[in-house]
Amino acid sequence: MSESRKNSVGQAPPDRKPSMANSRKASTFEKPVDLDDILVNELGQFGWFQMRNIILVAIPIIMSAFMSEYIFSAAAIPHRCQIPECGENSNRVEFEPEWVLNAIPETSSGFSSCERFAPRLGSPNGTLDYCPATIFDQNTRVGCEGYVYARDNSVVYDFDLGCEEWLRALAGTLSSVGTLLVLPITGYVSDRYGRRMALVISVFNLALIGLIRAFSVNYVMYLVLQILQTTLGAGTFSSAYIFATELVGPKYRVVTSATASSMFAVGLVILGSVAWVIQPWRYMIMALHIPCFLIISYYWILSESVRWLLSKRKYQEARKVLENVARVNKTSISDKSMEALLIPPTLPDTHEKKRSLIKVIFSSRILLRRVCTTPIWWITTTFVYYGLSINSTSLSDTMYLNFILTCAVEIPGFFTAVLVLDRIGRKPTLSVGYFLSAACNIAFAFIPNDLEVLRLIVFLLGKFGISVVFTSLYLFTSELYPTEYRHTLLAFSSMIGRIGSITAPLTPVLMEYWDGIPSVMFGGMGLLSGLLVLTQPETLGTRMPDTLAEAEALGTPESKKPKS
Structure with a gap:
């Protein structure tokens, strides 16, 4: 998630000239000093500054879940x-x-x-x-x-959408399409104007467009504002996530990631609670989005990302943030480390011609097999995860409580993955998660409707299993690809995975033909992905592959040897 500093950054801060002494000092380092090294050795991997940052960004992460309110505002009603x-x-x-x-x-x-x-x-x-x-x-x-x-607490009533289930379900599909369209927009704003600006703009768009949608006069206006809100505001989570993870040390990054995901689940629980208390859909939307305007104050409260400042050569601002981190954490950063971080040595230019990624993929059977496999994992995970959340409202008449429980069970699922990933391995964690979710979904389809408690327990176990997978998938996918192509292929898998979240809102419509169709689909996809996980090598205890050869060698004894 975090953005690495550019290796070509080698000039002094703009307000002072580079001295020969500084140049000589920088040249004494065999390699550029990395921010992670300074966090581990001097500033602290997880101190009061990082804690404050996580608490602050937890609020917009919670608010980013409010874009799923279409589950209630466009809910099917008898x-x-x-x-x-x-x-x-x-x-x-x-x-x-x-x-x-x-x-x-x-x-x-x-x-x-x-x-x-x-x-x-x-x-x-x-x-x-x-x-x-x-x-x-x-x-x-x-x-x-x-x-x-x-009932009258849905757009179905206000806009008379009876028996137009496909049209009603389009609200959720367009919301997921918006989360795909937002990726290049947020990426551009974040890289050009900073993480803080990207966060503030995203939350402002989320709040403003959401508030306007509460006054929709017809269903077309509601749908247009739905896709517009997610296209311009769905970057809230990724922007806040970067703030949470970029300044913690490597040791705490997985836990911080799980915490951020848990905050999103907390946001969904709050969404279900607000929808339960304020059932008229227009007032519910207003109650959710008006408080989001308070996040505009983060432009003055949050410090800009140090990694972004360094990548943009804003050295004086980076120095101030680092000094503030040291002060709040009650630690210190040496002048030698500060200078080495702010004035890294210039690395020699290499003019080696790189092969096209497509040619590399088709020239390697192992890499080609992975590129064909990992997107299926992502499609399944998003399809089942979002499908279960959306279908939870139809479990029984207590739709709000069902939704809250379905979202709350994600939290132990996220932290279970953190506890077992480094103990039993990536493959067993993912396969068991997929198979557990698949077994529960298939069983759910055949449990009689009058056994409501049993149906709820099995349904929640299915959501727990896919939540374990969701936390583990990002790590396992990134460990399968070499450094040179890791970001691109991980992004490709995630992008293709959006197919799952786009189609998930349409699954409740299939219940018109048989109530068990969505559950059987979730189970079938889970079985397929669980089996596909077994075709890949275990990455626990192996070094992160830097080259294609190292990626192809994963699972062999050589891949477990430490680098010389």
Whole structure:
């Protein structure tokens, strides 16, 4: 996640000329001094400064989860055909009157949502209190011309989207498309104007566009603002994540990453709680997004990323931040380390022509197999992870509690991965996580609906398994690729993985055909990915591959030898 300093940075700060003494001092170092070395040896890998940073950025990470509010604002709500022959002239009438089965066909889940019996010509009309079956031809079914809804806390009610499930589910799909479109935008702002500016702009866009969406006058406006909000505001998590991880030492980076992911889960729990307390969807959106404007103050509160300052040769600003870190952590940084960090030696230019990445991939069977395998892991992980969160609202009538529990179980899943990754290995952790989630999802599809407690437990275990995978996947994928191509191939896997998050919101629609279809799909994808993990070498205890040859040698005894 963090951005490495450029090796070509070799000039002195702009406000002072490079002296011969400084040049000689820099040249005495055999290699550039890395910020990680200074964190480990002098500033402290995890002190009060890093703690304060994590606490501060935890708030925008929590807020970044609020973009998933479409799960509630565009939630499916029970509906049926409006029956004008019985005096129903609006959708604000009783949802289940005593005579409902006289006018609407019965189904296994109650009565039909999208069909009704045709009225008999010439028959007298009924009333809201009494509507006999004799005025309907129960051998002829017709589609609805209007709808009656069980609740009014969704855009489905406000914009009359009854029986248009694919259109309703489009809100979640467009939200996921926006998270893909945001990657180059946030990356450009972050690299050009700094991590702090990227964070503030992202949260501002999240808050402003979210607030405007609460006043949508039609569904088209709601959808346009949905994709616009995620396209311009979904960079909140990545920007805050960088602040959390860039200034902690290597020893605490995995734990910090899991903590950041846990804060996102906390945000989802808060989202479910707010939606439960404030059920009108417009007021819910306002309650979630108005507090986000407070994060604008971070422009003056947060210190800019030291790594970004160094990469942009803003040495005086970097010096001030480093001195502040030392002061808050009650440590010190030596003049020698400071000078070596701010004035690294100029490395000789190399003009070696690099081969095209595509040619490298097709020239190596091992690398080609990995490039074809890792994106499937990512598709499965995002598909199952987001699919379970979205489908949790349909588990039972307690949709809010189900969602909260489904999100809360992610937290122990994240930290379980941290505890076992370095003990039992990457492959067992990922495979067991996939297989556990797959087994639970497939079993869930066949558990009777009346066993609500058992269904909930199995569902939560499935979410726990995929949460373990989510935390482990980033590390294992990065360890399989050589340094030269690691970032590109990891980004490629993650980008292809967005297919899973884009299609996940559409899975509830498939429940119209059979309730178990989404669960079986989640289980099937989990089994496939769990088996594919077994085709790759274990990376625990191996050195991170720098070259293609080292990456191909993973799993052999040579890969476990320390570098000379």
